[in-house]
Amino acid sequence: MTHFVLDERLAxxxxxxxxxxxxxxxxxxNALVPWLILVPKVDCRELYELGPDDQTRLLxxxxxxxxxxxxxxxxxxxNVAAIGNLVPQLHIHLVARRRDDFCWPGVVWGRPEREPYTxxxxxxxxxxxxxxxxPGFTAYGADV
Amino acid sequence: MTHFVLDERLAxxxxxxxxxxxxxxxxxxNALVPWLILVPKVDCRELYELGPDDQTRLLxxxxxxxxxxxxxxxxxxxNVAAIGNLVPQLHIHLVARRRDDFCWPGVVWGRPEREPYTxxxxxxxxxxxxxxxxPGFTAYGADV
Numbered sequence: 280m281t282h283f284v285l286d287e288r289l290a291x292x293x294x295x296x297x298x299x300x301x302x303x304x305x306x307x308x309n310a311l312v313p314w315l316i317l318v319p320k321v322d323c324r325e326l327y328e329l330g331p332d333d334q335t336r337l338l339x340x341x342x343x344x345x346x347x348x349x350x351x352x353x354x355x356x357x358n359v360a361a362i363g364n365l366v367p368q369l370h371i372h373l374v375a376r377r378r379d380d381f382c383w384p385g386v387v388w389g390r391p392e393r394e395p396y397t398x399x400x401x402x403x404x405x406x407x408x409x410x411x412x413x414p415g416f417t418a419y420g421a422d423v
Numbered sequence: 424m425t426h427f428v429l430d431e432r433l434a435x436x437x438x439x440x441x442x443x444x445x446x447x448x449x450x451x452x453n454a455l456v457p458w459l460i461l462v463p464k465v466d467c468r469e470l471y472e473l474g475p476d477d478q479t480r481l482l483x484x485x486x487x488x489x490x491x492x493x494x495x496x497x498x499x500x501x502n503v504a505a506i507g508n509l510v511p512q513l514h515i516h517l518v519a520r521r522r523d524d525f526c527w528p529g530v531v532w533g534r535p536e537r538e539p540y541t542x543x544x545x546x547x548x549x550x551x552x553x554x555x556x557x558p559g560f561t562a563y564g565a566d567v
Binding site: 324325326334357 | 470471478482489493500501502503504507508511527533
């Protein structure tokens with residue numbers, strides 16, 4: 280775990296939000312839709328390759344993040360997915376979809392539309408993480 | 424559970440493969456890519472709404488199906504996703520992706536390409552389910 284390095288493409292496409300014991304929590308840098316990326320700090324590519332304890336932990340984190348998205352963004356549907364065709368490092372997408380969002384009912388993956396967050400918007404979401412996801416997740420300061 | 428009815432659109436797009444105590448197992452009727460659909464026989468729309476016992480069971484089923492796809496189809500990457508923008512009934516996609524498949528590295532959802540299975544191909548996959556996924560899943564006979 281100490282030598283875990285976030286994939287460069289994931290790092291470039293997303294902003295740091297926080298971390299748990301198991302995972303990094305990132306915000307896809309696209310204000311068009313609330314889109315979290317959960318990255319377990321493990322060396323495997325597929326969900327089923329995770330050890331049973333890490334699987335249980337990851338499931339609990341997915342539950343917590345799903346409830347968070349549901350409470351804060353009132354989605355019509357959550358999209359939860361492990362894909363990884365472009366970035367093989369294991370990561371879970373959690374996307375809060377709404378019927379009036381930019382590509383409903385299509386999926387967000389592969390869409391070119393992008394609107395980077397303003398610093399104020401990103402800070403607001405980081406503050407929500409700090410307020411709602413502790414103690415499971417520790418939010419990063421706005422300077423990270 | 425006794426009154427569970429499979430969503431009409433899911434039923435129309437996929438073929439019956441088998442069932443577990445918790446779920447129906449379907450084969451997306453598209454021979455372009457190995458694509459399973461797992462449908463827990465529950466009345467909820469989101470993964471996090473499942474009770475903890477059903478979540479644990481579903482995770483075990485996803486693991487078993489992932490190993491099955493890995494062993495039988497040698498994918499370069501599995502795509503595992505709960506989306507449901509078009510069909511809100513909770514269902515999990517498990518797709519065995521290969522670098523030479525019809526839409527790599529894009530995702531399969533929303534793509535128009537479709538090649539229905541021949542009865543012989545569908546029977547072959549049902550036989551694989553019967554041979555490899557018992558006793559967790561019971562395969563349907565070819566006449567279902």
